[in-house]
Amino acid sequence: MRKLLLRMLVGALGLLLVLTMFLLVRAWQVGQQAELMVPPEPLSVAVDTPALIQRFAGALQFPTITHQDPAQLDSGAFWDFQTYLKHHFPRVHRQLQREVVGGLSLLYTWPGQDTTLPAVLFLGHQDVVPAAQPEAWTHPPFAGTVADGYVWGRGALDDKLGVLGILEAAETLLGEGFQPVRTIYLAFGHDEEVGGQQGARQIAELLATRGVVLIAVLDEGGFIVEDMIPGVRQPVALVGVAEKGYLSLELTATAPGGHASTPPTQTAIGVLSYALVQLAENPFPIRLEGPTRRLLEHLAPYTAWNMRLVLANLWLFGPLVARQLARSPAGNASLRTTFAPTFIEAGVKENVLPTTARAVVNFRIFPGETVESVTLHVQQLLKGLPITMRQTETGAFDPSPVSDVSSEAFQRIAQSIRRARAESPPVVAPYLVPGATDARYFTVLSPNVYRFIGVRVTPALLATVHGIDERVPIDEYVQAVRTYYALMRALSGP
Template identity: 45%
Template sequence: MIQKLLLGAAASLLLLLAILMLRTAQLDAQDALAPPISRIELDDMALAERLARAIRIPTITRPETPIDPSAFAELHGLLAAQFPRVHAQLAVERVGDFSLLYRWDGRDRTLKPALFAAHQDVVPVEPGTEPRWTHPPFSGAIADGHVWGRGTLDDKSSLIAQLEAVEYLLAQGFRPQRTLYFAYGHDEETGGAAGAAQIARLLGARGVRFAFTLDEGSAITQGIIAGIDRPVAAIMVGEKGYVTFRLTARGRGGHASTPSAEAAIPRLARALARLDARPLPARLTEPVADMLARLAPYMPYPQRLVIANRDVFEPLLLRALARNDITHALIRTTQAMTVLRAGVKDNVLPTQAEALINYRLLPGERIEALRQHIIATIADASIDVTLAEGFGNEAPPPSDADAPEFALIAKTVTEVFPQALVTSGIILATTDNRHYAAIRDQGYYFVPLRYTPQEQTRIHGTDERIAITDYADMVRFYVRLFENAGG
């Protein structure tokens, strides 16, 4: 009997292994590269010079701080001067004071239009860090093969590259079949309420509906994903939601020589410790599962085995993804304690202590359910849990990575960057693209920046820069994309 049981168990194990290997074999890589297309000849240094001029204009936005109208007026004047064909042949209007909307009319009005977005504004430089920059943050210096300055990565380079591509195509006599829109908000870094949100409302009121929208949010990475040496172009299909909660604890004040058992700071600290010990549960969303499935054929065999059989190995897969900060954020609504405020003097007990906690929500998760999780976890009814000022939103529904519009963008990637692997996924941040969710069929996130681990600290950080050759390839990408999208 025991021998029969052992034989039966062995047979079941062999059958399971055979099924797993069959599934894994179906993910074998097809390594044939896309056929090369003729390279678009551009003057790389002239492109760099025009980008540098835009970088020198400090179109900075800050929360709760008035916008400098002169900076945006200067940028608008520069755009009109540098791209005369664009401003002569496309319809241009200003929305919400400083945002810009361009329309390139297509020949076939029955085709749904497409929208390409970027933003004019940049984040400020952290006070006191200016001396750490190799070149001043708004110098637009061209040195060591790069253009240096705030906005070279996020996101002024994309805006200027798109207009370069349109100017180039107009000079070639190209006119799209499909109408193409270009939406350039002025306050993305502070939520987009006065910029992209107003553009979306305006277009919605006009009855415009897009086949797809494309905005920032992803790039061509290399050295980021373990086990893959080739560049990876991640055309993301969604973004996470964004909300910040304020936790406020109150307690008896008085002299620090007689601390109270009901002090505000210890009460708040206990609540924060409980939240830190109980993160939101990890789960694989469909876009992330699709991302892994697309990359699996190019990974070592053990990873392919796990991904091909994720219904069996999902707990193992989630644990592996949780070991890296970036992949951990793909599988969980993240919780970041970002601000603490309490007290005015070392010998005075504060009557109030507060903390701000920033959450990035996975698609499908609700802000109110998150608030209830916080209340239940801290288990202290005396602590107020409220939404912080500023913008907050749940994640828009993810788009379809199997749609023809995704394939169109992927085709363009392989034409311009034939070594790159194409995948999907969701971005970890928030963009203006979410404002267009109600007036589009599909929404995607991708800018053809080359992004390595060395670049991680440069976006919103010190020494933001872009390689001159990378920027020229960005322009080449948009030329081909507008040809393909408008074709």
């Protein structure tokens, strides 16, 4: 028996040694990918920085705000903004075909030398969200102030940067006499912040009726980050390859009501509270797959040795990595369908039991789930409770398809991003966009739909998107224009 146990122990140690060697070799092989990365050829393009900044700052002075209530839309602000674009980008408006779609959205067509090839589409949106607490801003939200190394104003990051950056790149290329091989489309919706139904959706439908096929679509949704991903020392360009789905459910609990001095065992507020607790205590499962897994795999070669050992062997350490990621709100959102109560309403007087209690719960749906499957999950959790459930009027949609990171289009995007920052080229990695963009409407026209703006951001800057003191560093706006220039040249080639 002792000899048998000894042989079993020796065998176990042997297996452990083999496993350890396999893990180490795998980590070494992954690390070699970073060593084999060829330095990018620097991008050569002349830009007039003061003029760029002046045009951008001017564009931020137009309050092109969209509201949930369409009656509040100020069309005049959009018309004035579009007149401004005509004045400051004369080559674009002289040489490209310009169409107005859905009342206020813009579609530009730049015919390629070979119109039989699939085209390329660059997206941005003209509209911005309202500026809450304008008195709390360092500079007025619609003044387009240039100060302290920044351009300040609503839309500086989301997304007048995209609109102006794309137009600056096109204007520069036209000035150089550039002729794209593929047709280039530029599309700027006017209602992205409220769902894009009248803008991007109608542009996508229009292109579909014309039989347009796209080799690539590039929209907002990704940035360059630095010191925001633990263990990665280099800057990382996060290119969105998919976005989560969207669903808001209104839950309404009912009860007889009455005087608060003699409450029943079950009240409307109590039932609704119990329902929300049920949702919180029964979250959707964690799934380290899809874009999030690919992100970790792309980052693995550039991490320190101990982290590389883990990320290079997700087949073994995946559950551990997922648990660690799920500890932060952003990491958790990248791994599962999330739920968040965003509105709750009940009661009319402190001593009166309400007959109804209502809550709106917002779900951001992970790829692999659907609006239908999430709704069914909620129905099963709340079965038997006196609660009615319905979708809100804001609409719902499934997660977008996941675009291929091995495609030629993605490779061209990655090369262009690195060329624009050849002095310190970032690691280019795919990721899952937690919010919604106009890009989702164009997945029917192309399997290669990506989301990226060539600006390096910090957590403090990201917090200004839809918040107070939205701004972009001057040098980063210039880099964004350079990136669009590189992308336009690369994606419109043969």
